[in-house]
Amino acid sequence: MEEKTVVLGVIGSDVHAVGNRILEEAFSEAGFEVVNIGVLAPQQEFINAAIETDADAILVSSLYGHGEMDCKGFREKCIEAGLEDIVLYVGGNLVVGKQEWESTKQKFLDMGFDRVYPPGTLPKEPIADLKKDLGIEG
Amino acid sequence: MQLALLLDIGSTYTKGVVIDLEDLELKAKAKALTTVQDDVSIGIKKVLEQLESYGVDFDLFEYRLACSSAAGGLKMVAIGLVPELTAEAAKRAALGAGAKVSNVYTYELTAQEMERIVEEAPDVILLAGGTDGGNKEVILKNAEALAASALQIPIVVAGNKVVANEVKGILVSADKEVYLTENVMPKLEELNIEPARKAIRQVFLEQIIYAKGLAKAEEYIDRVIMPTPSAVMKAAELIAEGSNGESGLGELMVIDIGGATTDIHSVATGEPTKGGVELRGLAEPYVKRTVEGDLGMRYSLPSLVESIGQKKLLATLAAGISEEDLMTYLEQLSQNVEHIPENPIEAELDTGIAKVATKLAVQRHVGRIERVYGPFGESFVQYGKDLTGLKLIIGTGGVLVHNQQPEEILKEALFREKQPQILAPREAEFILDQQYILSAIGLLAEVEPFKAIKLAKKYLKRLGGKRK
Numbered sequence: 001m002e003e004k005t006v007v008l009g010v011i012g013s014d015v016h017a018v019g020n021r022i023l024e025e026a027f028s029e030a031g032f033e034v035v036n037i038g039v040l041a042p043q044q045e046f047i048n049a050a051i052e053t054d055a056d057a058i059l060v061s062s063l064y065g066h067g068e069m070d071c072k073g074f075r076e077k078c079i080e081a082g083l084e085d086i087v088l089y090v091g092g093n094l095v096v097g098k099q100e101w102e103s104t105k106q107k108f109l110d111m112g113f114d115r116v117y118p119p120g121t122l123p124k125e126p127i128a129d130l131k132k133d134l135g136i137e138g
Numbered sequence: 139m140q141l142a143l144l145l146d147i148g149s150t151y152t153k154g155v156v157i158d159l160e161d162l163e164l165k166a167k168a169k170a171l172t173t174v175q176d177d178v179s180i181g182i183k184k185v186l187e188q189l190e191s192y193g194v195d196f197d198l199f200e201y202r203l204a205c206s207s208a209a210g211g212l213k214m215v216a217i218g219l220v221p222e223l224t225a226e227a228a229k230r231a232a233l234g235a236g237a238k239v240s241n242v243y244t245y246e247l248t249a250q251e252m253e254r255i256v257e258e259a260p261d262v263i264l265l266a267g268g269t270d271g272g273n274k275e276v277i278l279k280n281a282e283a284l285a286a287s288a289l290q291i292p293i294v295v296a297g298n299k300v301v302a303n304e305v306k307g308i309l310v311s312a313d314k315e316v317y318l319t320e321n322v323m324p325k326l327e328e329l330n331i332e333p334a335r336k337a338i339r340q341v342f343l344e345q346i347i348y349a350k351g352l353a354k355a356e357e358y359i360d361r362v363i364m365p366t367p368s369a370v371m372k373a374a375e376l377i378a379e380g381s382n383g384e385s386g387l388g389e390l391m392v393i394d395i396g397g398a399t400t401d402i403h404s405v406a407t408g409e410p411t412k413g414g415v416e417l418r419g420l421a422e423p424y425v426k427r428t429v430e431g432d433l434g435m436r437y438s439l440p441s442l443v444e445s446i447g448q449k450k451l452l453a454t455l456a457a458g459i460s461e462e463d464l465m466t467y468l469e470q471l472s473q474n475v476e477h478i479p480e481n482p483i484e485a486e487l488d489t490g491i492a493k494v495a496t497k498l499a500v501q502r503h504v505g506r507i508e509r510v511y512g513p514f515g516e517s518f519v520q521y522g523k524d525l526t527g528l529k530l531i532i533g534t535g536g537v538l539v540h541n542q543q544p545e546e547i548l549k550e551a552l553f554r555e556k557q558p559q560i561l562a563p564r565e566a567e568f569i570l571d572q573q574y575i576l577s578a579i580g581l582l583a584e585v586e587p588f589k590a591i592k593l594a595k596k597y598l599k600r601l602g603g604k605r606k
């Protein structure tokens with residue numbers, strides 16, 4: 001397959017680095033070109049990275065409970081930057097405490113994310129999803 | 139006895155330095171007007187005549203080298219994709235090659251931007267865009283725009299390797315001269331400016347010195363080998379690093395206050411000095427040059443005053459200097475950019491302006507640290523170089539060399555408790571290039587680095603101990 005590029009990062013003022021590294025490993029292993037912008041990443045840096053590297057997808061992590069605030073307007077910014085077709089996933093511990101999952105998920109879908117993952121998601125699932133969404137046989 | 143003749147062909151003056159390569163002595167110095175419009179060799183000839191009258195024996199010249207900033211220097215336009223990424227990387231590569239970057243363009247060039255580039259009339263264009271394997275469309279489109287333009291200048295291509303040949307093909311088929319080199323940013327935020335710098339240097343040697351009539355100098359010397367800012371950079375690197383067993387002085391900063399710009403060079407890694415700091419942004423070059431086109435002492439004085447504001451500038455000057463004094467002086471300088479202070483008030487004004495230029499130029503050069511307030515406390519993010527631990531600052535340029543209190547000006551480069559986010563040196567030793575030979579040292583470093591570092595150590599003047 002032609003190598004597909006994904007941009008990874010942990011958004012906002014969030015420093016949780018472990019899951020980010022595991023995702024990097026797993027996606028590289030699965031044959032993706034991974035561009036990891038690490039923790040404490042502002043929205044604009046995800047977008048800049050995606051433009052320069054011609055990325056096919058952006059995977060946003062948020063662990064510290066403030067995902068909703070940090071992710072607001074992300075899709076709109078992508079559209080402004082000419083990335084209207086880019087695949088956007090988000091996952092981690094998206095909201096504070098234990099809120100009902102379905103409504104959390106809906107919130108992020110409404111914000112324009114293509115897929116939203118609950119806490120503790122293992123990499124296998126989003127890898128399979130991304131292959132499907134990008135039309136890669138596997 | 140063996141001698142080296144080292145010339146700096148500037149936009150107004152041509153300066154010559156003669157070094158005794160055995161005793162490592164500064165044997166003679168001379169200076170004459172460049173008059174580049176007519177012929178650079180006229181200024182050189184005058185310098186040589188002066189040197190001859192001082193008793194310099196031309197048969198003893200082992201090397202006759204020159205650097206030049208004449209005829210507008212090496213004027214470049216940098217083109218990249220995202221402003222903070224490949225466009226910034228391209229700009230740094232051009233500055234690192236000693237160029238004067240007249241403008242940086244990002245994303246797809248518009249028709250208006252293309253027109254502006256033609257009007258700016260750069261000597262060379264550096265075209266970048268996309269990481270290797272990354273975005274291809276924009277650099278291809280920009281190559282097409284350049285191909286369709288009237289520009290007849292060399293284009294250095296340093297973008298996404300996947301389309302490098304295609305980009306070259308587009309330009310070559312429109313009869314543009316292309317120098318193809320490695321990507322300035324092969325991976326996200328990874329800087330790779332050395333190949334582009336080398337390519338620009340090659341363009342300078344193969345084309346620019348002819349295009350600017352500098353080749354005429356070859357009647358008297360071996361070669362113009364680099365733009366003057368490159369020579370200063372080379373000297374900075376040599377003095378920091380040392381050569382062939384002769385130790386260097388360690389990480390340092392050079393402050394070069396000129397008539398048109400203030401240049402800052404740092405030779406330092408700029409790693410965070412505090413724990414728990416997250417580095418963000420494009421990687422920093424170990425040898426970094428920044429140029430502030432709005433902070434010169436003469437040509438760019440109006441923009442300098444504008445940058446600070448007149449009231450603020452007055453407030454920084456000694457008591458007894460009135461707004462009228464300032465205005466009169468500014469007026470005088472705009473009539474005669476070669477003006478040298480003639481009385482205590484003018485000297486005081488010059489010092490005051492130089493202080494401001496130093497402060498702002500260093501603040502823009504060094505990195506900054508930002509406190510990111512999360513909902514549960516704070517974390518730190520660093521952009522650029524942390525130079526708080528840097529211990530040595532070298533000053534050069536006419537204002538500093540001729541000033542009564544150069545250390546007062548250089549002190550402005552230091553860290554301020556009031557602006558802790560700006561990562562300037564906390565305390566440093568100040569050194570003055572009192573003989574004004576830094577570019578000559580850089581030239582000599584190309585052929586005799588060991589002797590050049592010895593010479594630097596001998597002639598750079600320490601202005602005293604550490605101070606805050």
Ligand code: B12
Pocket residue numbers: 013014015016017018019020022023059060061062063064065066089090091092093094095096097098117118119120121122123126512514515517
């Ligand atoms: C270690 C840790 C820390 C360390 C982080 C060290 C570091 N540099 O990484 C430190 C001590 C610094 C820390 C600080 C804080 N933490 Co903490 N931390 C944890 C802890 C214990 C483990 C996180 C971890 O590494 N997990 C292991 C990795 C592999 O899992 P993961 O991160 O979840 O990632 C996986 C999946 O979620 C998924 N995934 C993640 N992102 C994405 C994105 C996409 C698109 C997809 C598909 C999948 C995906 O894939 C990953 C691999 O399988 C968790 C609790 C827990 N058990 O999860 C709390 C936890 C995340 N922290 C929490 C909190 C509140 C904080 C603090 C605010 C505490 C405070 N009051 O100061 C600060 C925030 C600091 C900041 N600015 O970010 C809360 C968050 C609560 C919430 N969201 O409602 C948690 C859940 C603890 C809790 N139960 O309260 N923390």
